[in-house]
Amino acid sequence: MYTHQMIVVFENNENLLDFNYIGLKFNSENDKDIQISFSQAREVFPRMGRHQSDPIAQCIIRIMKKNYNGEEEHIVYANVRRQSGCVDLYSNMMFKQQVVDSKSLKFS
Numbered sequence: 001m002y003t004h005q006m007i008v009v010f011e012n013n014e015n016l017l018d019f020n021y022i023g024l025k026f027n028s029e030n031d032k033d034i035q036i037s038f039s040q041a042r043e044v045f046p047r048m049g050r051h052q053s054d055p056i057a058q059c060i061i062r063i064m065k066k067n068y069n070g071e072e073e074h075i076v077y078a079n080v081r082r083q084s085g086c087v088d089l090y091s092n093m094m095f096k097q098q099v100v101d102s103k104s105l106k107f108s
Contacts, residue, residue: 002026007041007076007093009061014051017059017078018044019093042093054082 004024012018019041027033058081066073078090087099 001028009059009078011056012044014044014047015054015056015082016044016047016088016095017056017080017090017093019076045095047098054084054086057081057083 003026006022006024008020008022010018010020021037021039021041023035023037023039025035025037027035059078060080061076061078064075064077066075076090076093078088078093080088080090082088085101088095089097089099
């Protein structure tokens with residue numbers, strides 16, 4: 001028996017990233033007996049104030065591997081540029097901040 005876990009990211013109706021886990025549990029060596037689970041990684045909180053549709057134009061996700069006291073951790077960061085030019089910053093799969101005046105920023 002062995003397991004795999006993947007992170008899947010969706011854009012929700014408030015144009016925020018919604019991080020989710022898909023788990024695959026293989027119960028036998030021939031891969032015919034598979035259990036699939038789906039769970040939300042973090043609760044998504046609505047934006048403050050009124051929201052106007054502003055779809056994601058570009059998204060960059062980075063996973064950093066960190067060794068803390070001999071234990072390995074993975075931390076997920078994301079930067080999102082929306083069509084208006086605003087930028088959303090995510091840390092550990094949670095929305096942290098919106099940068100409103102970012103039209104001069106260049107993403108590569």
